[in-house]
Amino acid sequence: MTSERSAGPELTARQAAALARGLSGGRRRGSRLAIGPGRSFWTDFHEVFVPWPPPDALRGDLRALSACIAFQASPTKEAVSWLYADDFTPAQLAALSLVEGSAALGWAQDTWPRLADELSSVAGGLEPATWEGVDALELAQRAVALAEGEDVGPVTPYALGRLPLRRRNGSVLGGVLRRAANRLRPIERLLERIAETLDTEMPMAGDEQEIGIRRFTVLPADETPTPDELRDGLPYPEWNATAQEYRDDFVTVRERPIEARGRPRPPRSDLEAWFAAPLDRRWQGRLQDGVDLDIDATVDSLIDRLAGQTPDERVYRERVRTERDAAFAILIDGSGSVARAELLEHELACADALVDAMDQAGERHAVFSFWSDSRFHVAVEVLQDFGDLGTQPSSAGIRPRRYTRLGAAIRHVTARVVAQPARRRAVLVLSDGVPFDEGYEGLYAQADVAKAIEEAERMDVAVFILSVGEREHHPLQELLPAELIRVADMQDLAPAIGDVHAKLAAA
């Protein structure tokens, strides 16, 4: 079953998320697209990662995609995750993939019987194996036995994806030595060592128990950093997509407030039009006074008079504004060359207009700008902090400078927003969205930006990147299909921002 137009990345991501949740009985919370040359199906137990663009054999076929997601939904993944990759030789690892895949196939065929044919088909002729009560040690034993016996080729069916294995801490050299030692070591010793590593609380396949996933540490809401800490710098991790792990304390973010410079600018009515009219106003009737008559109240009042009673005088109605429980942060890309100066001016003017609208709507907001000069110095400047009144972001007179370590800037601003007590929280990033800094470019940087946004979304903070510029293909388009909003021309920026803001406010 192939559809005529194949689903784009955004639709695929949503479908994959629903499938991940449904097929795993809610154990997997959602799904994300994985891009880059090493992309594959895998899971971090929280989400199922789906390669984009999909493998040729899969293109457009939602049923086959469901089968691949079912493999990642299997509880055998939780079981196998207790093993360390560096305890095994490459041949044993390949065997482990097949062995776990067979067990996953068994689970999937038992749990979703009408998907059985498709599951076998994408698994390339793999046979299902027993899965109930199978633990990591059992899987390791099966893998070792398989590697001993047959010639296990290095290529596993794409549907099986990548195993979620841990690595022992230590140097690359240590890893090489360990694997060399493993080859010489008798199999029994390897299995003993594995058994020792696993403690009695290790979950079995079929358990509902969740494995703790490495979480990004964020400043807890009740710990506000001191001005000194902000100035000297806060450490943030960076995501290393090649190794699929974080580099802890890798980037230093320094925050500082900016004083207003220059005179306040006159308001731009052309921009304000896009952000005007706070949405939550409702008619409240039966008021002592108001702009209009409340007909029902008036009629009731007349009836009272007819019935010989004192009529109620509250016969008017008025539109009243309701407070919105929201906290929004605007993050403006202050990096780049002089060529960006005009666009930056315009972005600041839009920010001014948006800030006015948010003031009127009673939404908490803050405006930041950022630039960077290597991972040791990511500067985040506070043009207007939460709770500041009457400052105009554009009056800070910032000019574009240096480079764009976007991931760290997003992480820091997210942490600031998370500290605000509000139900709806969002970060709007005004940037062309192309990250670039020392040792930070291309797929590596793009993956870090996507990761930072993923972290924010897990903390219930919505993130949007509004990017101005004609470009056939934006590097972040596949990674962030829902979060990247592209605008061809400067003139279209204000309406796009207004649109995002309206959607956030109405949500």
Added chain:
Amino acid sequence: MSEQLPYYLPAADELDLFGAAVEAQLPVMLVGPTGSGKTRLVAHMAARSGRHLRVVVGNDDTTTADLLGRYLVHGGDVSWRDGPVTAAVRAGDFCYVDEVVEVRREALAALHPLADDRRELHIDRLGESVAAADGFALVCSYNPSRSVGFRELRTAFRQRFVTIAIDYLPAEAETEVVLRETGVDEAVAARLVRIAGALRDAVADHGGESPSTRLLVHAARLIGRGVSEQGAVEAAVIAPLAHGHDPREADALRQLAAAI
């Protein structure tokens, strides 16, 4: 015909709790998703107590007058007509306010004295206080996933009620309900319930609607009349949940239904 009680399968001890609350003259608040059996529960208990049931469905336009009553003008004559709450209070009936969170604040305030030990209704328009007759029970309900933002019940109101949480039944019990309501094959009922479970997981907290037990009953009824399983599930369960812009949005749900 009035001997047959409306069918209700309890998940836990909610019937006992409800009965005890009514006997103790405490008002009851039922909290749960749509189509999970709240109205059926109230109907069952009203019939069991031999009381008449009056239902008001709350919405943005529900005013105090809608609940308590209003003067009506016929020709030159003005007469008072009792609202459903007043009628229930006078007659000692069950009064059920569904979607109470949608009702206007000032209208709910009129229910306050009814919901505590005073058990009386103040009707300003009549200048009258009506004490609740024996057998009167006040029941309200709402769907917690829909009450967000300023549409929340005031603490002062909520705390007057005994709150009973109603949820979709566990699989075996839900299957039993589908069987009882439709007489369809047990294997079919079990499959429908499994489909609902998978769809509920898929939709979870992601802004979609969860299929209710009621939709499963609809699907089963269609199957009982000769519609294919796939067709019945599509028409009665998936199509009502699909959003409509892009028909492919619901394809993932269809895949899940087709996997069981």
